[in-house]
Amino acid sequence: MSDMLEVSDLRVTFGGRGRGRRRRGGLVAVDGVSLRVAPEETLAVVGESGSGKTTVARCVVGLQRPDSGSVTFDGRPLGPAGRRPPELQRAIQMVFQDPRSSLNPRMSVAALIGEAWRTHPASAPPGDRAEALHRVLADVGLDGDVAERRAGDLSGGQCQRVSIARALAVGPRLLVCDEAVSALDVSVQAQILRLLVDLRRSHRLALLFISHDLGVVHQIADRVAVMRHGVVVEEGPAGEVLGAPRHEYTQTLLDAALDLGVEA
Numbered sequence: 001m002s003d004m005l006e007v008s009d010l011r012v013t014f015g016g017r018g019r020g021r022r023r024r025g026g027l028v029a030v031d032g033v034s035l036r037v038a039p040e041e042t043l044a045v046v047g048e049s050g051s052g053k054t055t056v057a058r059c060v061v062g063l064q065r066p067d068s069g070s071v072t073f074d075g076r077p078l079g080p081a082g083r084r085p086p087e088l089q090r091a092i093q094m095v096f097q098d099p100r101s102s103l104n105p106r107m108s109v110a111a112l113i114g115e116a117w118r119t120h121p122a123s124a125p126p127g128d129r130a131e132a133l134h135r136v137l138a139d140v141g142l143d144g145d146v147a148e149r150r151a152g153d154l155s156g157g158q159c160q161r162v163s164i165a166r167a168l169a170v171g172p173r174l175l176v177c178d179e180a181v182s183a184l185d186v187s188v189q190a191q192i193l194r195l196l197v198d199l200r201r202s203h204r205l206a207l208l209f210i211s212h213d214l215g216v217v218h219q220i221a222d223r224v225a226v227m228r229h230g231v232v233v234e235e236g237p238a239g240e241v242l243g244a245p246r247h248e249y250t251q252t253l254l255d256a257a258l259d260l261g262v263e264a
């Protein structure tokens, strides 16, 4: 399969002086990261807190400008979010860790999905909006009567389903999930993971799945990239990286997961 998303030699520094390649000092959060995601593939990026995973994800969706390196989609360079052509903005959608802070609690579910359609008019349903809304809610396992409820009145799991529905509504090809199940109770976590696995198939999605939890990654990833201190230390098929890691750091992560009783 040819690659859809290609991240090449990405470098991001926080603080310091100067701009772009001439930046000096500061904290190097991402230090020469290269990753690829093929259509309909799930690449998990794992690593401890502070290893640079979120920063890579933010570069992919255009919320963080790298000092150097590139992100391309179908071979087209991706700039900051606001400067991307509309079809590329739609193609890459992000699901955040905490749906309660990424959704306006005062807005109804219908208004939240409607807002996504207003932001990306090319994806707005041509016919009956109510019917399209019910369809997208059904896709994420929510009843139509949730549409009129405010996000602030929903459970954490329901909120995350709404976040996923909002991303799906605009017809993405890649979902960037940044710790998308970490804030949820374990049983809800399993349901949302199942949903992502199903949607991936039904909507032919690729996933860039950021997680510190190897047990979760084991359930969803085709390939795994392990990050430490801003660098990818190991990458390969999930079965190999999680089953027979080559890098000592990956083994340390796996040991830590086993100590917590997680089956990785």
Ligand SMILES: Nc1ncnc2c1ncn2[C@@H]1O[C@H](COP(=O)(O)OP(=O)(O)OP(=O)(O)O)[C@@H](O)[C@H]1O
Pocket: 014, 015, 027, 029, 047, 048, 049, 050, 051, 052, 053, 054, 055, 056, 212
């Ligand atoms: N906006 C920012 N300003 C300054 N430093 C930042 C900023 N964002 C991230 N960092 C730092 O960059 C490094 C990488 O952070 P990042 O959030 O990418 O890591 P992570 O692996 O996703 O960790 P976590 O799971 O805790 O978010 C960390 O040391 C973090 O403190």
